Amino acid sequence: QSVLTQPPSVSAAPGQRVTISCSGSSFNIGNNYVSWYQQLPGTAPKVLIYDNDRRPSGIPDRFSGSKFGTSATLGITGLQTGDEADYYCGTWDSSLSGYVFGTGTKVTVL
Amino acid sequence: QVQLQESGPGLVKPSQTLSLTCSVSGVSISSGSYYWSWIRQPAGKGLEWIGRIYSSGTTNYNPSLKSRVTISVDTSKNQFSLRLRSVTATDTAVYYCARLLHPDISAGWWLDPWGQGTLVTVSS
Numbered sequence: 001q002s003v004l005t006q007p008p009s010v011s012a013a014p015g016q017r018v019t020i021s022c023s024g025s026s027f028n029i030g031n032n033y034v035s036w037y038q039q040l041p042g043t044a045p046k047v048l049i050y051d052n053d054r055r056p057s058g059i060p061d062r063f064s065g066s067k068f069g070t071s072a073t074l075g076i077t078g079l080q081t082g083d084e085a086d087y088y089c090g091t092w093d094s095s096l097s098g099y100v101f102g103t104g105t106k107v108t109v110l
Numbered sequence: 111q112v113q114l115q116e117s118g119p120g121l122v123k124p125s126q127t128l129s130l131t132c133s134v135s136g137v138s139i140s141s142g143s144y145y146w147s148w149i150r151q152p153a154g155k156g157l158e159w160i161g162r163i164y165s166s167g168t169t170n171y172n173p174s175l176k177s178r179v180t181i182s183v184d185t186s187k188n189q190f191s192l193r194l195r196s197v198t199a200t201d202t203a204v205y206y207c208a209r210l211l212h213p214d215i216s217a218g219w220w221l222d223p224w225g226q227g228t229l230v231t232v233s234s
Contacts (some may be wrong), residue, residue: 002156033218037157044206044227045157050220088157092219098172099147099159099210099219 003028003087003103007011011108012079020074020105022089028100032092038063039086048087049074081109112136114225121202122232128194132207132225136216137190140165145210147221148181148192152205158203162210163190197232204229 005023012018022034036049047056049065052072064075072089102104118130132146140148148160155183161171163181171179175194192199205228208221 026130033220035218035220037221044224045221046224047220047222050211051218056222060186090157090219090221096173097170099162099221101157101159 002103003093003096003100004091006087006089006105008103009106009108011110013110014079014081016079017077018079018087018107019076020072020087020107024070024072024091024100024103026070026072027095028091028093029067029072030070031094033054034065034067034089034091036063036072036074037088039088041085045086045088060075076107079107079109083107084109093095112209112223114209114223115184116205116207116225116228118228118230120229120231122197122230123234125196125200126203128192128197128201128230128232130192130205130207130228130230131152132190134188134190134209137209138185139183139190140185143211143213145212146181146190147208147210149206149208149221149224151206151227152200152203158198160192160194160205167183202230203232 010018033051037045039045052067053065062077087105093100113135115133122128145162147162161181163169163171178195180193208224
């Protein structure tokens with residue numbers, strides 16, 4: 001059972017913007033940095049955002065991250081059909097002494 | 111370029127032990143501020159972190175699996191391994207290995223890169 005809660009799905013038309021929320025607690029998001037992962041169908045997850053809002057090299061600036069309190073948000077602008085995937089947030093949980101993932105959000109491009 | 115590759119049996123009988131190995135290339139498993147992790151994903155479900163190991167052998171496990179899991183490291187082979195005992199059908203999943211980054215105490219934790227994953231089915 002995930003300790004981080006995400007909406008099951010979000011959708012928008014090509015070119016539009018979507019946001020995905022990730023809600024946690026003071027044991028995880030509230031006191032640790034958040035990362036975001038993209039999992040394209042049939043592939044392994046790939047990091048999109050780390051340290052709340054930093055992008056690894058090669059990740060387009062259409063992807064952005066933010067954190068406020070015990071929640072984090074992933075934003076995707078200029079939505080493309082290739083963005084259809086499952087997205088997961090992740091962070092360290094100090095209470096569990098382990099890494100935790102969000103429940104996952106499926107992005108659909110209409 | 112750092113790469114990870116999982117290997118091991120794709121079929122394990124109930125009550126037996128699941129054993130997987132992750133081979134790391136492009137970086138020494140002993141170097142840097144790196145931990146090495148296992149994650150799993152049942153078909154159609156979300157990601158579950160299994161545990162991590164440092165090159166020194168220090169480990170942390172998901173509390174829900176701690177009683178059945180052992181992660182070990184072989185620095186001479188640049189590999190780390192997962193053993194999950196007393197498996198049942200609920201352990202059927204794609205198992206991933208990944209590098210867990212934590213550059214310094216003021217930074218966060220994130221997983222990059224990931225291996226391609228290997229499907230393990232628990233069935234008689």
